[in-house]
Amino acid sequence: CIPEISEHDAMIYLLKNNLKVRKAIEMTGVEGWESSWDVSAYKAAADASFHPELEAYVQFSTQSLPKVQAAVKSLLRASTPLSLNDVLQLATLLPSSNCISAKSLETIVDLSTDALDMFIAFKEKFVTQQGFFRRKIEAALRKKGYLYDLQVICVANERVGNQMNFLDFKCPYSHVNFLASPRVGSGLKLFFAEFSNDDNDVSFCCTVSRKSKHARCCYCEYEGTRIMHPAHPIENYCGGDMDFTEMAHGTHELTNARIISGGKWASNRVGMCGDDYIYFDPTRDSKFAQCMNRTASRANISWSDILRVNKSRVTLRGMNQNCFMGECKLE
Structure with a gap:
């Protein structure tokens, strides 16, 4: 809007106006800049x-x-x-x-059979997970005696705690923030809940204030999720004070370096995300459809196909080397 202004000055105007672009431009006008x-x-x-x-x-x-x-x-x-x-x-x-x-x-791209199966499986998994989270949250509310009804699940992290085993990526706990409305009265309350990812009835929940300072969770920070945790919970949740004490003694699986690198990876991650599958529209998302087709085709490559491709590459590399040495013969 103001080509003559420097990037440094533009950033100062934005910061002074809490990143509200229109207010920043109004301030520049007061100080003599012309914008369009x-x-x-x-x-x-x-x-x-x-x-x-x-x-x-x-x-x-x-x-x-x-x-x-x-x-x-x-x-x-x-x-x-x-x-x-x-x-x-x-x-x-x-x-x-x-x-x-x-x-x-x-540019409408048709999904291949394998890509369509992958898309349907992801949607079914999302709906199943959504139902699982809802049941767990409602059980946690009943357990604590809260007379509230769940309205919105704001954010969730299902990878809390040490991984079950080397072959299974499942973790023991999930952390969620959700909004619930009282059965008597009006308004919405923000809650934090921790519950087990299996059939065990291990859970607790409590309200959190959006204005107060909150405690940290090493697992949620590693996953890059913006979950608000309670500062003084009745029970110590997984990833809280005790975990940070173990980190300080060097006995925890996570370190500050791993959390920082995990956060950078989460913020810079590109490619297919969960939202892409959930809101996929074949009339608009042609590039995503192409990406799904490629991913599905690669997922179905067998080990014999991979070995055959690698063997062909080794053979071609050897032929190129022989040709370079003057030993290539045509038969």
Whole structure:
């Protein structure tokens, strides 16, 4: 919006305004800078954020959204969850036909049989896991005597504790944050819960405040999950104070270096994620469909195929070496 400003000064304006872009630009105007929200600014923003549909985003931001911006803001300003009528009204205001480029509709890729089986298996696993988490959370609430009903599972980490064995990636515990509403009264409370990943009734939960400082969990930090843990739980949860004491004595499987490297890996991870499978749309996600087809085909390669490919590479490498030494003969 302000091409003349330096990157350093732009960052200072953003930090002074808590990263709120519009407020930062208003401050620059007060201090004498001239700005313009033209197409090039939206293109630069879309390009910097690696938006998959740059032209569609620019069209949406500069043409579709301004016409209905006031109506959309009024719908989203309400503190209560959106009703079905609100969602239908948003869908009418922002039709998908205006937000999808013709190019994305032309490149529909069919999933192979193996990729489709992989996709269905992942979706079924997600639904099963979702049901498992719900049952465990509701059992933990009953165990503690909380008269609350589960509303939203915010974030979960099912890899808490030492791995069961070398061949099984399953861990003994899960940590979750969830929102629940009281059966008498109104409002939502944020909870933390720990429960076992098997049929054992090992669990506890407690409320956590979103404004107070919270304790750390080495396993959740290693996985890069933003789970809010209680500062003073009645029971010591797995990954809490005792685990950090073992880390300080060098007797724990995790170290600070491993946690830091795990966090970097989680934040820089690229490729297929769980959300890709859950919200997969074959009419828009052609690149993801291609990636699924490749992954499925590679997953079905047998050991004999791998050995045969490697043997062919070794043979070709030997032929190239013989040719280089002047010993290549044509038969």
